[in-house]
Amino acid sequence: MLIDSNAHLGPWPFTPVPDRSGPALAAHLAASGVRRALVSHFGAVFLPDPMPANRRLFAAVRATPGLLPVPILNPALPTWREQLAECRAAAPLRAVKLLPNYHHYSLRAGHLEDFMAALAAARLRLILNVRLEDERHKYFALRIKGVPVPQLAHFLRRFPAHHVLFTGIYKGEVEQLAPAHTNFSAEIAFCEVTNVLEIMLKKFPARRLLLGTCTPLLSTRGEVDKLRRAHIPARAKELIGSGNARRFFRL
């Protein structure tokens, strides 16, 4: 059974990808062998207040047990405490997701101290999204770059007690962070080169890699096959495909 740590519902404004219902997304993922997925809503990426999209997310996954909601929050907003409380009341949560580059704040920002303390108090994991798209192919007017590696490194140093999951991270960025930091895991949708997992496992432990497909922006089957057809030990496949997600998200 595979667990996808990076899937989405909702419309994406720039490319004609499917805007699926909860059950339709679950069926689509199941066709590639994914039985559970951590799901966020694209509406929270661009709207000034993420909560309308988070509410749509909770409603969409309510009757679909395989989809686990991951609300997107913006700690730069003055209302993040009440929004976090509303999300926790809406559904059992394992994690919340941040998109600092889309929400226009730095990972060096002071307000993150209180936010991280609140996550720790609530026993919630943090997913930090580095990018949603290849920067070369964005809509021409959308000049948003991936979160810079120095910011990621600063964040890891600043919150050493937190173990963070980076989604949308490149293989090269994982390699830059790995020597100095052990308090992060990486989702693999944007990690690619020939024999990518075999190569990554030479320098990075399997227990810190998680399957993710970035559905619907990337091909679900292609991303799942990256793991399924990798030439790596069966134990590593199990960890990356589900074991690590089970442990990280306490599933």
Next chain:
Amino acid sequence: MRIIDVHTHPVFCNLGRTPAELRRVIAYGRRFDIVHMVVLGDVLVFGATPNAEQLRLINNDSARVARLFPDYFSAFVYLNPLLGERATLAEAERCAALPGFRGIKLEIANNAAHPCMRHVAKAARVCRLPVLQHSWSITNIGNGQHQSDPSTTALFARRNPDVTVIMAHLTGIGFRGVLEAKGLPNLYVDTSGGFPEEGLIEYAAEHLGADHVLYGSDLPIREHSVTIGRILGADLPAADRQRMLFGNTARLLQLNLP
């Protein structure tokens, strides 16, 4: 399912320099049912505009690969048309006379709208070879002097309707690139390069026809499981996926594979 990969660089920087390394590439490809690869050369090893001697070195490497493993590798001759008609024709004819060469490869010496592209068209006609042009939307990456935006690759195909053109990198050309390529029967796209962005395979099949889409990986830059999986997972009839993965390239390059 048998697969032909029309876009590979088995010789790349320090890789693929020995028969043992090439055997590893073959073993890797066979794991994914790839029965044949097209070698495009280590095209950037000397920068964007290699001179005649540098082209010969790159093409000699490709020739060596095709000679060592003729059942598994074909080669395309890499050209820099900025060197002029005589040099372009000479290198194309030299390589076309060698076993295993089945096409012409262009990278980023110039964009595909440049007047020097007439030398390439002439070489393609004389040697009866298709032309594979590196293409990428310049909307975000810029460098239109060197990069061939899909509009310029399509222009080259339009100017030379008797030449078969392969517009490389479906993800790089994007949805607009597919529309640029639409309606040109001599223009094909390959699926190599970039992440497996959802919907592009189906979009290309809808607008160009599944018979005008060729599977490519861009080995060793991309991962075969992903580049193949995006086609196997595309919402298309199985026959269309098979055409993209094997039949179209076999027909285009006249490959008689066992």
